[in-house]
Amino acid sequence: MTVQEIKQRFGIIGNSSHLDHAINTARQVAPTDLTVLITGESGTGKEVFPQILHQLSSRKHGSFIAVNCGAIPEGTIDSELFGHEKGAFTGALEARKGYFEVVNGGTIFLDEVAELPLLTQVRLLRVLESGEFMRVGSSKVQKTNVRVVAATNVNLSHAISRGRFREDLFYRLNTVPIHVPALRERKEDIPLLFRKFASDFAERYRMTDVRLLPDALQALVTYRWPGNVRQLKNVTEQLSILEQKKEIDSETLLKYIPAESQSMPVLMSEVAGDKDLNERELLYKVLFEMRKELTDVKKVVFGILSDPDRAEALSHAGDQLIKSGEPTTGISQGNTHITFKPSDTMHTDDITPHQEEEDVLNLTELERLTIEKALKKHNGVRKNAARELGISERTLYRKMVEYKIH
Numbered sequence: 001m002t003v004q005e006i007k008q009r010f011g012i013i014g015n016s017s018h019l020d021h022a023i024n025t026a027r028q029v030a031p032t033d034l035t036v037l038i039t040g041e042s043g044t045g046k047e048v049f050p051q052i053l054h055q056l057s058s059r060k061h062g063s064f065i066a067v068n069c070g071a072i073p074e075g076t077i078d079s080e081l082f083g084h085e086k087g088a089f090t091g092a093l094e095a096r097k098g099y100f101e102v103v104n105g106g107t108i109f110l111d112e113v114a115e116l117p118l119l120t121q122v123r124l125l126r127v128l129e130s131g132e133f134m135r136v137g138s139s140k141v142q143k144t145n146v147r148v149v150a151a152t153n154v155n156l157s158h159a160i161s162r163g164r165f166r167e168d169l170f171y172r173l174n175t176v177p178i179h180v181p182a183l184r185e186r187k188e189d190i191p192l193l194f195r196k197f198a199s200d201f202a203e204r205y206r207m208t209d210v211r212l213l214p215d216a217l218q219a220l221v222t223y224r225w226p227g228n229v230r231q232l233k234n235v236t237e238q239l240s241i242l243e244q245k246k247e248i249d250s251e252t253l254l255k256y257i258p259a260e261s262q263s264m265p266v267l268m269s270e271v272a273g274d275k276d277l278n279e280r281e282l283l284y285k286v287l288f289e290m291r292k293e294l295t296d297v298k299k300v301v302f303g304i305l306s307d308p309d310r311a312e313a314l315s316h317a318g319d320q321l322i323k324s325g326e327p328t329t330g331i332s333q334g335n336t337h338i339t340f341k342p343s344d345t346m347h348t349d350d351i352t353p354h355q356e357e358e359d360v361l362n363l364t365e366l367e368r369l370t371i372e373k374a375l376k377k378h379n380g381v382r383k384n385a386a387r388e389l390g391i392s393e394r395t396l397y398r399k400m401v402e403y404k405i406h
Contacts, residue, residue, distance in 0.1 A: 001056065003027065009055075010048050013196050016186030022049070022178050029058035029176045035128060036114075037173045038151040040180030043230030049178060050109035050149040059147060064104030065099055070115035077120050078306065079136050088137025100133055100144045113150040113173065114159055122168045124148075128172045148173070183225040183232060190221050193229060195234035208246045210239045215250040223257055259387070368403040375405065 003023050006012070012023065029036060030053045038046045047066070055063045072080050079088075083098030099108055110116075116124065127133050132141050150173045157166035182192065192241060194212065202209040212220060225231055235256045239248055371389065378384035386396040399405075 001027065006052060006056075010052060012045075012048060013193050014186055014189035015192070016181065016189050018181035018186055019189065022180055023052070025058065025176070025178050026052045029053070029178075031058065033057075033147050035067055035147070036149045036172055036178060037176070038149065038178045038180060039156075040151075041182045041228055042153045044180045044182055044230035045229050046151045046153075046180050047109075047111065048153070049180065050107065053147075053149055055148070056313040057107070059106050064107045064109070065103050066109040066111060067099055068111045070112035074117045076165055077117060078123060078310060082123060082133045082135055083119065084136035085138045088135070092137070095135070098133075098135065100127060100146055103146050105146075106145050107147045107149060109220045110148065110150040114152040114154040116158060117133045117162075118166065120345060123168050125166065125169045125172060128169075144173065175272065182265075187221050190225075191217060193232055194220060197233050198240060201237050201240040205241065207240065210236070210246050211241060212253070214247045215246055216248045216253045219257075220255055252260040267404040289384055366403070367399070371399055371403065372405060375400075 001009075006023055006027060007014075013020070026036075026049050036049075036053060038049050040046050050066065051064075054060060067081070069077070079092075079096065079098065080083075081098050081100055083101055084092050084094050086092055086095045110124075123133060127144065127146070131143050131145060133144060134141055156165050156170050160167045160170060185192075191212075195209075198209045199213075201207075217230050227234070235253075239253070243252060245252070267276050293399075371385070374385040374388045375382070378388065382393050382396055382400075386393040389396065
């Protein structure tokens with residue numbers, strides 16, 4: 001079966017080379033029993049690839065089950081996957097088979113595999129290496145013949161370094177990696193997807209298709225789509241239902257795209273979907289502002305040193321400060337205040353543009369000051385301050401409680 005035939009069979013839309021590569025990899029590995037790890041951001045459509053791997057394999061007549069590891073409570077995940085014996089724990093009124101026993105001979109898809117508890121990861125590693133497992137509350141070893149396909153939107157290497165994921169399990173799952181590209185990595189597919197979604201919604205709701213004018217199409221393609229295909233589909237549905245005019249311009253389109261996401265820094269090497277993402281965004285914003293302010297200070301200092309008259313005045317002021325014995329003072333230039341400390345060996349002529357006093361930068365304090373500044377700017381309105389900072393209102397509130405900001 002060709003890549004194009006797979007697209008038609010599984011309803012995949014797009015002609016991107018990145019997408020074609022992912023599909024071709026799935027096509028090649030499907031006939032084997034190799035474990036596959038599917039990576040990619042949330043909303044990219046990772047869930048279709050386990051179906052491809054199962055339907056194009058010799059296990060296609062066997063069972064297929066998808067398990068969302070992040071949706072099962074930690075206390076019951078072992079029982080769900082491996083089963084339990086009667087009386088194994090409170091409420092275990094009878095023995096129960098787990099997914100690995102039920103799907104014997106078929107394929108099991110472990111979605112959000114990075115959410116598995118560490119003890120469950122040990123059990124899973126044993127299944128992958130020997131095909132053996134034990135029910136909860138049992139000492140009897142059972143065998144299973146299951147192909148495992150896993151998926152995650154988390155950078156597992158980063159999770160390993162934090163002690164949240166076992167390195168040996170990662171290498172066992174990552175026998176064949178398949179990366180599903182983000183929507184911004186295949187911009188040429190965005191118009192195709194929009195037309196397909198618009199047509200589907202028009203048919204479902206019995207209305208005329210929405211159509212994008214050239215400026216709206218340009219805005220659609222240049223937007224970074226942090227929610228990927230899922231977000232594009234939602235925006236298309238909203239336009240189809242809520243807009244009376246079926247020809248959409250850029251001004252109308254932008255009403256349905258979150259403004260705060262347009263300016264959000266893109267952390268390409270960071271973990272997609274990591275819980276600390278908002279904090280990193282805030283930290284990046286603080287650092288960028290610090291860099292700008294330091295650049296402004298350097299420009300002022302360089303300007304003074306390059307002007308003989310201003311340099312002479314600065315030297316004279318410095319001499320007066322040293323003679324007066326005052327502890328610390330400074331000279332203001334615009335919005336910048338330059339501080340000097342008296343020293344018996346200090347001479348203005350020794351100052352060069354590359355001399356900088358080393359300061360200890362407390363990032364926590366900078367974060368607190370930035371939050372206070374944003375709140376003051378927006379008169380205490382958290383929603384507007386959060387938008388200014390590029391974080392969610394919930395994260396802002398948590399930070400305010402942490403730093404005791406009222």
